Amino acid sequence: MTEPSLLTPVLSANWDEHQPWTLDTYRRDGGYDGLRKALAMHPDEVIQTVKDSGLRGRGGAGFPTGMKWGFIPQNDGKPHYLVVNADESEPGTCKDIPLMYANPHVLIEGVIIASYAIRSGHAFIYVRGEVVPVLRRLHAAVREAYAAGYLGKNVLGSGFDLELTVHAGAGAYICGEETALLDSLEGRRGQPRLRPPFPAVAGLYASPTCVNNVESIASVPPILNKGVEWFRSMGSEKSPGFTLYSLSGHVTRPGQYEAPLGVTLRQLLDLAGGVRAGHRIKFWTPGGSSTPMFTDEHLDVPLDYEGVGAAGSMLGTKALQIFDETVCVVRAVLRWTEFYEHESCGKCTPCREGTYWLTQLLTRLEHGEGTEEDLETLLDVADNILGKSFCALGDGAASPIQSSLKYFRDEYLAHFEHGGCPFDTAASTAWATTAPASTGAGAHS
Structure with a gap:
């Protein structure tokens, strides 16, 4: 097996050549x-x-x-x-x-x-x-x-x-x-x-x-x-070969990293210069916004289909979006949900109606106008979409909501306590720094 920390340029091998498209x-x-x-x-x-x-x-x-x-x-x-x-x-x-x-x-x-x-x-x-x-x-x-x-x-x-x-x-x-x-x-x-x-x-x-x-x-x-x-000879037994990992967000050197399946985010971050200077990883997506999010606790999860699946998410398109401690999870999830509501084709009721109500609930919560009971309603609506819509778009809308509540429930509650997003106040940095361990705001080593 190839050492997973090494890049394996195959598809991207000639990208830096003169006119590689010819x-x-x-x-x-x-x-x-x-x-x-x-x-x-x-x-x-x-x-x-x-x-x-x-x-x-x-x-x-x-x-x-x-x-x-x-x-x-x-x-x-x-x-x-x-x-x-x-x-x-x-x-x-x-x-x-x-x-x-x-x-x-x-x-x-x-x-x-x-x-x-x-x-x-x-x-x-x-x-x-x-x-x-x-x-x-x-x-x-x-x-x-x-x-x-x-x-x-x-x-x-x-x-x-x-x-x-x-x-x-x-x-x-x-x-x-x-x-x-x-x-x-x-x-x-x-x-x-x-x-x-x-x-x-x-x-x-x-x-x-x-x-x-x-x-x-x-x-x-x-x-x-x-x-x-x-x-x-590359990758793992059940997920062999090379693939392109897309690193974006709060990374020193974002871009495409072609590596064997099974590489970890920690290894990719080392190659990409880590999270931007002076900050630390808070949450990230292993396969784009439609996959359940991970936290710093998952930095060593093998990024292959079995490893990511066993950890509770999906490898998806290997779109690794990295967010540091300055980002409000509720706001990020709201933006994603607004996208899914807008892009729903409207053919099936769970997705058409469900994404609308998810957006309404998240908007209320993000503005600090909701209640803790709304969190249960949010989960209930997400559950009525997941696995019950005509295609996977509905699943993609529900996944970040369920995973964000799993890892960052305290941050949702903080919106009630502050009467709005705590990241919009002067005390936002202090709140993010002192957030409980369950928020996943640990440092990248």
Whole structure:
């Protein structure tokens, strides 16, 4: 096993090179070698290779990528589609956009390999419409790939045909949910579909469809090129490989850190220069705002799917948002909840009504106008959303509320005692410094 404290630049290896987004630079670093090896194999062999590697989806759920490809039925007489979910919208998540901007060809190569494996003749990359520079760069890279014979008819003389479309979404967080994305791609309003049928059976245009995250697909070419054993030499047994961790917030050097799965936040903070000078970590998210928050007590939790899950949260998109002792937890949770209320598609009652009432309750509490009884109401509403809404957006809205009350109940109570947010008063620094241990306001060592 690779020592988890060491960075493992693979996807980000060429980001600091001159014009890493060009085809010439990508091929100089071994680009499209994995595709050539894949095309020399039977499609089922490619799927088995990805299964053997243990690659898990990098979009949040961590579902095995090869297994997902294997769900696509064969010899059914229907067209098959590959859809790359590049609608990165989770608050705190910022790994797919820089990956596509700096190294679009690794994604395109992965798309071709995945399409070949599932026998897809048409693939789509669904990109968040606001990131115009990324869209332009992807379009330019796709044109280069067509001109070089990697896309279109008879890819590299293999007899395999593939068309690739880059599609700009219309800016809705809900379209990050795979079935809502498919509806949006078909020209309809982006709303989650009832399942079954699942996309592997009836997805885009009612045909078998595989939906994968950007990083999941981009991780495939190195696996084909360097082998299963190389990939499994990094990370842990059940969560092998490398991944991008996005550090943001109160960090000395925020950014993307590519490391083996299983690295800890303490190790990543050491690489990032720690929490900003003169401050200490108070709470953080392991996978974006939709995952239950952690405190300084969790600095040594292995950041893989099993480790984070055992500690009571989810690895999600590995969006590590770091907050120091100057931040009011109630206010942070309120801002997140306002986002989820705004982005709810309104299709199901628990999420549509529940996020509205969560926002009302949190606004009252943040202004010091609530009561301790409101905390129980808050938990009750969150419980009526969690696991009962049509898609995971409702779960994402409930998770930070439940976890913040678990670790920072004293801070909620302090709002009542101060008649408002204690961080807005002259005594706020003193209150934060003397806060009980249960607030998780310990120092980062």
